[in-house]
Amino acid sequence: MSADPVLDLHVQAKRFGARLVLSDVRLQLAPGEIVSLVGASGCGKSTLLRVAAGLDADYVGRLTLAPGAGPRDVGVVFQEPRLFPWLTVAQNVAFAAGAPPEDARALALLAEVGLAGQEQALPKQLSGGQAQRVAIARALFTAPRVLLLDEPFSAVDAFTRMKLQDLLADLARRHAVTLLLVTHDIDEAVLLGDRVVVLGTQARGVVDDIAVAVRRPRDRRDAALATARSRVLDVLREAHAL
Ligand SMILES: Nc1ncnc2c1ncn2[C@@H]1O[C@H](COP(=O)(O)OP(=O)(O)O)[C@@H](O)[C@H]1O
Ligand SMILES: [Mg+2]
Structure with missing residues (x-):
């Protein structure tokens, strides 16, 4: 290598x-x-x-x-999106990293994964594919x-x-x-x-x-x-x- x-x-x-x-x-x-x-x-x-x-x-x-x-440099995405059902999409992306949901990077990542306009939605309002897009955005949030x-x-x-x-x-x-x-x-x-x-x-x-x-x-x-x-x-x- x-x-x-x-x-x-x-x-x-x-x-x-x-x-x-x-x-x-x-x-x-x-x-x-x-x-x-x-x-x-x-x-x-x-x-x-x-x-x-x-x-x-x-x-x-x-x-x-x-x-x-360190551990933050390794992100993980599982088969199930594992989102917090009571948090909005933007909150889910920023929460684990301790950032506020209006964090510009969270919003930019959501736009990048094709979820602009869905920031305030709850996980139950999303399709399976959309939920997995949120999980990917969340995993990328710490810039692993x-x-x-x-x-x-x-x-x-x-x-x-x-x-x-x-x-x-x-x-x-x-x-x-x-x-x-x-x-x-x-x-x-x-x-x-x-x-x-x-x-x-x-x-x-x-x-x-x-x-x-x-x-x-x-x-x-x-x-x-x-x-x-x-x-x-x-x-x-x-x-x-x-
Ligand atoms: N927590 C666990 N306790 C006991 N056995 C487990 C546990 N997790 C996985 N296994 C067993 O270890 C083997 C490998 O599992 P896993 O890594 O999930 O396989 P794969 O992802 O390739 O399908 C399987 O036989 C599974 O039953
Ligand atoms: Mg497996």
Whole structure:
């Protein structure tokens, strides 16, 4: 890796009770990189993401952030938006960071994610896709260097999902933020990732790391993406994930 990683995680062992879930997994994220993480259901993707986010310290290994970086430099977006139902959209974005909802950055971020005019709405008034846009704006509010996303678009319809994928690629570029995207959608993994890391089942660790050398902005119809997709499917099949 040419530049120092913004996040360098080595999980030697992660257990739940007696059960070994992750063994000898190394994950390094270079500045500005987008890494997709795929693997069979239950192979430990969410567990790895929680460790990378600093939300789970109960493992053997080591998590290192870039010099000078702290917990605020790592943002997280989960599958469910996890908004406070009693707070407005703008309050949700600014609240966790202790800022007032009229904070100019909160309003600018909401405009950027396509929610101008919805600042005073309550979460229950939003669609699933809009709520996830708020969650992304909230995660970006502290200007993190790394954003970790755990199947963030799984609960939205296919059309909304495509729009959110384009938005995420755009935000990553504009905010120069490094992304780790856990997804079970191979098209999504390949469309967004500079590389696709495949996590094996039964604590086998990273079974492959596939570069997606396609220039940005990307066109989802690009034949080179279809080739990368076949490659990922082959690896998943070999790893008995399919
Ligand atoms: N809090 C927990 N306690 C016990 N087992 C867990 C816990 N969280 C996850 N697991 C188990 O660890 C394995 C990996 O889970 P997870 O990381 O959620 O997988 P993935 O996100 O790849 O589907 C699964 O077998 C799951 O049942
Ligand atoms: Mg998961």
